[in-house]
Amino acid sequence: MSELAAVAHVLRRTTFGPFPGQVEAAAGLGAAGAIETVLGAAALIPGEPVFDEDDAAGTDGAVGKWLGLMRDPSAGLHEKLVWFWHGHFTSSHDKADAWALMWRQHLVLRTHALGNFRELAHAMTVDAAMLQWLDGDGSTAAAPNENHGRELMELFTIGRGPYSQGDVRAAALALSGWTVTDDGRASFDAAVGNPRDTVLLGRPVRTAHDVVDALCDRPECARFIAAKLYLFLVGRPASDQRVGELAAAFAAARLEIRPLVEAIVRDPEFTTAVYERPRYPIEWTTAAFAVCEINDVARAFDTLTALGQAPFYPPNVAGWPPGMRWLDPGAAVLRAELAVDAPALPTIANAPDPVTAVLTRAGIYEPTTETLTAAKDLAFALRRYPRAQAAALLGFVLTTPEFILA
Structure with missing residues (x-):
């Protein structure tokens, strides 16, 4: 593969480019240099959008602001990871009350995109848009809604398999008590929340944060996230051995996302897996x-x-x-x-x-x-x-x- 072709491949996978002239500007770096450039690029800081429910796709709307950042030639891997997490910790404006809620959630993703997965999971679990999206808004200990707990386990942290219906009920109980206030903020009401310990996957939990910690501490969590990030960035499923290696490194790094991503994109598999998946x-x-x-x-x-892939509308x-x-x-x-x-x-x-x-x-x-x-x-x-x-x-x-x- 020529140097220009290799750099183009890196930019296709780690940014939303390459854009005209961008590959030529990186001539001399090679694939390895291009990888280091996108890893080291500063996270872009968005301006405050105009929350117009009738014109969200305008230049100054939430969609417009994000698309503008994606098209910025200075955007690095951080921007691509913001998109990845939006497709992982999903919420949609179809169900969230207002654009302000979706944008605040977007800022959570931006803050933690290359940070710590546990911290990201904590923040997203009690995020207002997420509470509305997964019916956690208004769930009480007397009548806990199971949707939030089930998806937190199956889709966000440990994947299918290692939990029972009893664990779903326990998670729902511990996640109860959260509501979204009239001004769009998440608020916990202890009077309707869970008053005592319950058992989730063999571990006592009482609060939403206990649930997140219990799930993040499971070995399945590191494997689940490592495998999903590998597939997204490399384009082909990782072998069981490679998933195990990445998961071990991810767990040893206390679920820091950046070391995991760096291990994936610096792997020779990344640079040789050309045209292995669709350009979404x-x-x-x-x-x-x-x-x-x-x-x-x-x-x-x-x-x-x-x-079929509009931002904020999974x-x-x-x-x-x-x-x-x-x-x-x-x-x-x-x-x-x-x-x-x-x-x-x-x-x-x-x-x-x-x-x-x-x-x-x-x-x-x-x-x-x-x-x-x-x-x-x-x-x-x-x-x-x-x-x-x-x-x-x-x-x-x-x-x-x-x-x-x-």
Whole structure:
């Protein structure tokens, strides 16, 4: 693999790029240097959005603010992990009362994205948007709602299997007493909460924080999180042996996320696992809009909605599933339509070699023979119509395997 192709791969997996010119700017770093750069990049700090329930996808809305950060060339791995945790500790504005709740939860993810998993789990368990999303809001010891406890175990910490229905009931009881106040804050009322110890997975617990600690201390927790992060970043499932190694290191680091992530992206498997998974819609859309030079938040949100992965709107408590289902051939037309009247067309049309120009803009440095031949044939057929040629090439490249895979 060439150096430029290797750097492009690193940026595809660890950021929402690469964006035009970004790989060339990193020339000389190599894959290892690019990894160190994204690991060392400072976390971006968002401005306060405008909480307009009718225009959340506007430039100054919650969605717009986040998409702007994703498209920032200075964003490093931290930004990618903010997205990962949003798909792990899911909550949706479909059920949360207001954008202010969703944004405060978003800031929790930003604070802990590369921090400590236990602290993240503590904060998210009693987060107002999460309480509403998982029906923990208003759950009392007299009538505990089991949904919150079940999902905290199954989806957020230890995965399926190591708990019983009795453990679900115990978790629900210990999680009771939390409500969301009229001003959107989480509040605990001891008068309706759990008054005494109950047993969860063989351990006495009484409060929500006891539950989180009990789950984070389980060996299944380190394995569950390590395996999920590995799949997201590397693109293929880790072997049982590798999961065990990563989980042991994660547990030894007291569930600090950064050392786990560093171990994953510095593993040779990471740099060789090229095009092993789909470029998820949020990744594809952010990169494609940059390639096309389209800066329209509302259109980006519409595209993401059509592709099935709109920020702040996960489909269910399990978030967006991994896997090849995202490569729906029916989406090819939607993807290619971005090229129509794209602001980048004059740059491509005026290039000495439009094929090379469009591939480079898209971060494709080692196209397959099939892709390169098809692009050259297309360029030749439209050689007398530079703008139409540029639009056809751009639409084609946005739908190639090299661009829709990561």
